[in-house]
Amino acid sequence: MIELFDVTKRFGSETAVDGISLRVERGELCALVGTSGCGKSTTLRMINRLIEHSAGEIHLDGQPVRNFDEQALRRRIGYVIQSTGLFPHWPVARNIGLVPRLLKWPRARIQMRVEELMSLLGLPMASFADKYPHQLSGGQAQRVGVARALAADPDILLMDEPFGALDPITRDTLQEELRDLQSRLHKTIVFVTHDMDEALRLADRLVVMDAGRIVQQGAPLDLLRDPADDFVASLLGGDDRGFKEAALTRVEERMLPLSPRLIARARVHREATLRQALAVMFREHADRLTVIDDEDMPVGELSLRRLVGARPHE
Amino acid sequence: MTPGLAAGLRRWGVPLVWLGLLLLASLGMAELEAVFRWLEPDSREVIYRRTEFLTLLGRHLLVVGVASLLAIVAGVGAAVLVTRPFGRDFLPLVAQFASMGQTFPPVAVLALAVPVLGFGTLPIIVALLLYGLLPIVRNSLAGLQGIDPAVHEAARGMGMSRGQVLRQVELPLAAPVILAGVRTSVTINIATAALGATVGASNLGDPIISGIVNGNTAYIVQGALLIGLLALTVDSAFERLLGWRRIRFR
Incomplete structure (x- = not known):
């Protein structure tokens, strides 16, 4: 100390x-x-x-x-x-x-x-x-x-x-x-x-x-x-x-469980940062990402609203 | 021949050849009588015989050796002191003193030293010491000050004492530059030492002075030849020494 x-x-x-x-x-x-x-x-x-x-x-x-x-x-x-x-x-x-x-x-x-x-x-x-x-x-x-x-x-x-x-x-x-x-x-x-x-x-x-x-x-x-x-x-x-x-927070901290909706085509690893996830969205012109694990299995999803932490009523 | 010996010979070959020539010339000058007779047909004696050349060579080496050793101790010592934190104020003074030593002609030093120190070896040693100081001080300062400040910072930061930094870091790193200064100093002094003959310090300058006094060119050539060979031997030995240090960490 x-x-x-x-x-x-x-x-x-x-x-x-x-x-x-x-x-x-x-x-x-x-x-x-x-x-x-x-x-x-x-x-x-x-x-x-x-x-x-x-x-x-x-x-x-x-x-x-x-x-x-x-x-x-x-x-x-x-x-x-x-x-x-x-x-x-x-x-x-x-x-x-x-x-x-x-x-x-x-x-x-x-x-x-x-x-x-x-x-x-x-x-x-x-x-x-x-x-x-x-x-x-x-x-x-x-x-x-x-x-x-x-x-x-x-x-x-x-x-x-x-x-x-x-x-x-x-x-x-x-x-x-x-x-x-x-x-x-x-x-x-x-x-x-x-x-x-x-x-x-x-x-x-x-x-x-x-x-x-x-x-x-x-x-x-x-x-x-x-x-x-x-x-x-x-x-x-x-x-x-x-x-x-965004670079200090991991995707897995913000992601939601997979919804019954159609699975998003754009994918991001669960240990990627929010900054990287944002970059993927920008590149893929997507506002929703599928979160995958090491085995490429979908484990959750992340929306743009969720990523930026927008409160539900805004 | 063992590999070590072969490598040693390859490294020291050139200085050894010069040394061989020097000894040969010292011992066998008389064999060249015909050459000197042609150079000086009118003189009764064409080979300097008042003292053995080998004895003169030994005295010459002794004077240069003592003066250079003192110059190294004083020069490197002064450079080390003025690059310490407590001695930094004296840095300009020491640098100036050393350059003054070089501007003072050795002849003038001899003229001033003889009344004080008497005739003989002492005044020439003093003259050589003063004259040889500058290259050593200048190079030691350059070598010590040329060390990357980051290396110094790291050495202190790792917990080395000032003495350990000096011995293990500064001196080894400055050694090639310091040695180059010693080389210049010694080589110059080998030639300058001949002046000692004018104040009664018997050395390889004797045949030259005697030749000038008696108008005997052969004597002058013999003295000059031996001094030249001695300078070449020592200089090439230094060159080997420096090259070897460079390979190690440059």
């Missing part, structure tokens, strides 16, 4: 972070979003003390971070940055084993852990262990970056725009993998991004920052439905906000 109490950071006369309070529960993925220069990266780097806060308190499981030895603190917090920061003179396996080696784990244990992580992140040992970072693609390098951060099995992971430099397809894959990983590992993650779709997709909780302050925080759906002000609303996509909301 990470707690920030009234934390402020000043650089000279400039205030980068202005008295923010924040609580990230154990196992929660908290996304810090905002425009560049809003203080989100500074906030992240204060947690592992790469930047020392000027005022307030930051606690890790109830302990002020200032009480920890700087290096010991960082060795128990995973850290992933946009440009990976892999050591160019070390092969992949050695890069991943960095923190366990700093913690003086026995060699055999490091070796085992590196193998375990490489298979977890889809990097076959045989073809990647001895490669140097410059021989990797952007996506592979960031996988190594994530593996390195997870190496000593930290409870907490700090990620500073980890997928910001990747092409859209690779970014999509890695976001999916991170979600998958998180559903198994349940780390406490603070994730900085300016990509709102990424934040909405990954976060359990969204924290919107502007000019060093927290403007609004809460579950993604709550923010989408009830943005605190125009800034949050425009950050969340302005009029496109509805699409983002």
